[in-house]
Amino acid sequence: MIDNSDFVSFIETYKRKLTELFTQRNNEGHMAAQRGLPPYVLRQIHECSPLSTFIPEEYGGRGAKTYETLSMLEVSSYQSLPLSLMMGINGALFLQPLANYAIEDVKKKIFRDFLVEKNMGGLMITEPDFGSEALKMQTGFSKSGDQYSVSGLKHWAGLTGWADYWLIAAREKVGNGNLGKDIGFFIHDTSNGGIDVVEVFQNLGLYMLPYGRNRIEIEVPETHRLQPKTTGVTMMLDLLHRSRLQFPGMATGFLRRMLDEAVSHCKTRFVGGSSLFNYDQVKERLAHLQSYFTVSSAMSYFTSSNIPMEKDTSRSDLTANSIKSVVTDYMQSAAQSLLQLVGAKGYKLDHIAGRSITDSRPFQIFEGSNDILYQQISESVLKLMRKSSATNLYEFLKGYPHTDKAAGYFKDVLNFSVDYKMAQRKMVEMGQALGRLVSMNMTIELGAKGFNQEMVSNSLVVLQKEIRTILSSYSFDKNADILHDCEENSSWLSILPLPAK
Numbered sequence: 049m050i051d052n053s054d055f056v057s058f059i060e061t062y063k064r065k066l067t068e069l070f071t072q073r074n075n076e077g078h079m080a081a082q083r084g085l086p087p088y089v090l091r092q093i094h095e096c097s098p099l100s101t102f103i104p105e106e107y108g109g110r111g112a113k114t115y116e117t118l119s120m121l122e123v124s125s126y127q128s129l130p131l132s133l134m135m136g137i138n139g140a141l142f143l144q145p146l147a148n149y150a151i152e153d154v155k156k157k158i159f160r161d162f163l164v165e166k167n168m169g170g171l172m173i174t175e176p177d178f179g180s181e182a183l184k185m186q187t188g189f190s191k192s193g194d195q196y197s198v199s200g201l202k203h204w205a206g207l208t209g210w211a212d213y214w215l216i217a218a219r220e221k222v223g224n225g226n227l228g229k230d231i232g233f234f235i236h237d238t239s240n241g242g243i244d245v246v247e248v249f250q251n252l253g254l255y256m257l258p259y260g261r262n263r264i265e266i267e268v269p270e271t272h273r274l275q276p277k278t279t280g281v282t283m284m285l286d287l288l289h290r291s292r293l294q295f296p297g298m299a300t301g302f303l304r305r306m307l308d309e310a311v312s313h314c315k316t317r318f319v320g321g322s323s324l325f326n327y328d329q330v331k332e333r334l335a336h337l338q339s340y341f342t343v344s345s346a347m348s349y350f351t352s353s354n355i356p357m358e359k360d361t362s363r364s365d366l367t368a369n370s371i372k373s374v375v376t377d378y379m380q381s382a383a384q385s386l387l388q389l390v391g392a393k394g395y396k397l398d399h400i401a402g403r404s405i406t407d408s409r410p411f412q413i414f415e416g417s418n419d420i421l422y423q424q425i426s427e428s429v430l431k432l433m434r435k436s437s438a439t440n441l442y443e444f445l446k447g448y449p450h451t452d453k454a455a456g457y458f459k460d461v462l463n464f465s466v467d468y469k470m471a472q473r474k475m476v477e478m479g480q481a482l483g484r485l486v487s488m489n490m491t492i493e494l495g496a497k498g499f500n501q502e503m504v505s506n507s508l509v510v511l512q513k514e515i516r517t518i519l520s521s522y523s524f525d526k527n528a529d530i531l532h533d534c535e536e537n538s539s540w541l542s543i544l545p546l547p548a549k
């Protein structure tokens with residue numbers, strides 16, 4: 049049995065500090081409705097060293113143990129989703145890539161700066177003209193002597209203007225204004241200058257975090273380029289998949305908070321002479337909230353047990369994309385349910401229900417837009433099926449390790465030959481069902497390990513209903529079209545027979 053007392057005391061101290069800062073000393077809603085974070089709050093959070101969970105032991109950190117990082121993210125997001133995202137950015141988008149791909153001396157210096165100086169770091173991939181299509185980015189680099197010059201325009205990087213270090217993605221300038229196919233990642237110390245914040249965004253939510261547009265004209269020593277094991281694109285996939293696999297860290301605490309807020313509101317709010325808690329439709333919403341929390345817990349369990357820091361996740365597309373897209377859909381859906389249950393009072397800028405809708409929404413967009421990830425989930429499954437010469441979806445899923453335990457619930461609706469040439473919208477729908485099947489498999493595994501059995505069975509009911517609804521829509525074979533010109537005959541008033549004067 050592992051002695052966990054040190055970790056328990058670390059996480060309890062952190063939890064107490066956040067409760068004190070976010071609920072006792074400050075009005076939490078008020079703080080969430082202000083941009084940025086009071087400096088003393090950030091200082092006191094840093095004093096608990098949450099980012100040390102991402103740093104390997106040999107550099108003075110807590111050891112980069114996945115269950116520790118996920119627990120820290122969970123405790124953070126129970127109090128504040130933006131705070132958890134701030135930790136996630138520092139960890140998954142900066143410290144972990146550094147731990148896996150930077151050279152020794154660079155790691156030593158930067159990990160020390162994080163542990164002692166309480167530095168922070170972020171990642172710049174996205175550009176104004178290239179978001180989802182990141183591989184076509186136009187930021188370029190060239191080498192002269194032992195220095196790289198990197199130049200371009202990046203936007204929407206979390207911690208814009210705040211980060212002490214950036215990881216900046218760029219393509220090599222190969223002459224005649226062309227850029228190479230592979231991606232390089234460069235570590236930049238902002239005290240060296242060269243990053244100009246040309247616009248600060250008025251982001252709709254996540255007020256704690258600064259975003260904006262950055263002009264990049266930097267010089268980076270050759271020691272500060274990440275060293276891929278194969279290609280830069282594979283390294284980027286490893287970085288993104290590892291990050292997506294850790295989303296349940298941020299989601300579980302947030303979903304638990306949505307559940308707790310909803311239950312406590314419904315127990316104390318009386319409508320029509322009865323506590324809201326007693327209405328059947330309210331119970332349906334609460335059951336969903338509890339199920340989301342359970343499924344997200346199953347994902348945390350999965351990632352903690354299967355994804356140690358040193359594992360190469362570049363090929364973990366199916367699990368990473370399923371976890372990220374499903375759990376972020378749940379976050380948005382949970383926030384919508386909480387606001388519905390709280391009613392008008394939730395629609396205030398400083399109420400947790402309203403804030404949670406805007407704060408959780410971009411999780412469905414960043415690090416892979418969910419619409420695209422769902423399509424990719426289907427593509428991953430179709431590729432695996434092709435490889436094993438399978439045609440029947442049910443037969444394949446019941447033998448596949450990430451779906452084998454859940455597939456049996458759906459034999460009647462999955463027992464068909466897949467159309468490898470299906471339309472994109474069908475790929476997306478199938479991906480939504482498959483992502484939930486993978487999540488259901490993880491939930492069944494969580495149950496087998498001893499998690500609360502009633503919560504697991506309730507979640508399996510919710511998941512079955514969701515998957516069956518999606519599959520029923522998938523099998524509906526009529527597609528609506530979109531008219532490019534919808535001016536003609538599209539005014540109801542112009543066709544209304546008006547009384548003669």
Ligand SMILES: Cc1cc2nc3c(=O)[nH]c(=O)nc-3n(C[C@H](O)[C@H](O)[C@H](O)COP(=O)(O)OP(=O)(O)OC[C@H]3O[C@@H](n4cnc5c(N)ncnc54)[C@H](O)[C@@H]3O)c2cc1C
Binds near residue numbers: 178
């Ligand atoms: C709050 C927030 C934080 C962020 N943090 C970071 C960060 O720290 N670092 C960083 O580098 N970036 C960050 N981003 C940027 C984010 O990763 C991009 O917004 C994302 O990759 C999508 O790119 P885009 O916004 O240019 O949208 P686009 O690429 O224009 O896509 C918009 C939409 O078009 C549709 N679409 C696009 N392509 C397809 C397709 N092939 N098939 C079907 N539909 C499609 C999808 O619905 C998609 O959501 C952040 C964004 C936000 C909002």
